[in-house]
Amino acid sequence: MHYAKRKRGTMEIMLEILKSCEDQCGITKVIYGAGVNYLVAQKYVDQLVKIGALNVKTDGERKYYVITEKGKILKGHIEQFLKLRQDLDEVRSKVIELLRQ
């Protein structure tokens, strides 16, 4: 059963960032965890802070981010979303295969 691999999008990147910040994370950990560059990482982190999914802590000049309760709920929904989307892709492929024969 073959079906096209999707390009990594907003949902996948957000999930990786939320996972990276389950304990606490600096921007470098976010960059490596999500596999994005500094600007992209900071854009997502700022958005997640803005909606209250991450809290900011400062330690001298360094900033740290920690997932909030809302962030944990968001993480759960995103994981569910990605799982369902994959299941949907698989069953769509099965239907298409049957319709072709």
Next chain:
Amino acid sequence: MHYAKRKRGTMEIMLEILKSCEDQCGITKVIYGAGVNYLVAQKYVDQLVKIGALNVKTDGERKYYVITEKGKILKGHIEQFLKLRQDLDEVRSKVIELLRQ
């Protein structure tokens, strides 16, 4: 939780036709079961016959259609597809709602 209701598409129409022909159906039953006009009904039925999801029986001048084993498998996959798509719409709405706050 609000999310846009989808327009009825190919998957929904095929499912209704396959359901209508679980015992045996003439084209009239298909038309009423799937809520489509004669031309659309015949187009779908012909495609389902072509791929082996429906068998044709003739009784004098009348044609009847009966779901095949392949048709039952297709029906199951389509049901699964529609259920997953609805679940995905719901969880997508939840994520969007959290991202907006």
